[in-house]
Amino acid sequence: DVKVTQSSRYLVKRTGEKVFLECVQDMDHENMFWYRQDPGLGLRLIYFSYDVKMKEKGDIPEGYSVSREKKERFSLILESASTNQTSMYLCASSLEAGGMTDTQYFGPGTRLTVL
Amino acid sequence: QKEVEQNSGPLSVPEGAIASLNCTYSDRGSQSFFWYRQYSGKSPELIMFIYSNGDKEDGRFTAQLNKASQYVSLLIRDSQPSDSATYLCAVSMDSSYKLIFGSGTRLLVRP
Helix, strand or coil: CCCEEECCCEEEECCCCCEEEEEEECCCCCEEEEEEEECCCEEEEEEEEEECCEEEECCCCCCEEEEEEECCEEEEEECCCCHHHCEEEEEEEECCCCCCCCCCEECCCEEEEEC | CCCEECCCCCEEEECCCCEEEEEEECCCCEEEEEEEEECCCCCCEEEEEECCCEEEEECCEEEEEECCCCEEEEEECCCCHHHCEEEEEEEEECCCCCEEECCCEEEEEEC
8 A cells, every 4th residue: 555644633823943854755746746735726746756866846835945855755835924824734746747547645744833 | 827726615525425535636647636535633544436437436436537628536335434534535637646645535424
């Protein structure tokens, strides 16, 4: 079974703090993704990575950065947290790009509250 | 703007009935279609995917794809209260890393 883990289930931070969200997958997947999910807005892609040290912006990258130094680990960084970044953050991974059956598997999510 | 549309619901069905969940998409280049189930407070989990026109069955679940009309649906037979969740439709382009998600349909199965 694919296992995607995230470092925290719940996190509370203060405005202006630097926040690190960690994601690890154990299935040697090439691709990793960070989404945020908000009521009424669905899942929105923040960043994704298709290889170590490679990254591409998703639909809402502003205010975020990412790091992928090892294949199994993908970090999301909020350089200076703001209240509008309060959300559920979901990490996902998939085996390879382009396959018609390439499936994304999700971690349990981190609910971040910025006060 | 590529879009995936779902009725937000809730769709309420009695236990044992067939639940029908629908999804339309705007980009004719879309190739693969995924259905995820998400329980409240949990992360999405894959139910099934489909990429050929027609029906694909997996247990109590059937996905239906009609590329000409640009819709994909999920049928749940013999619905159970444990099927109560939000169902997300996701669409991908050929050779694309990205999935475009709909906002989901909330399903309630009444005992």
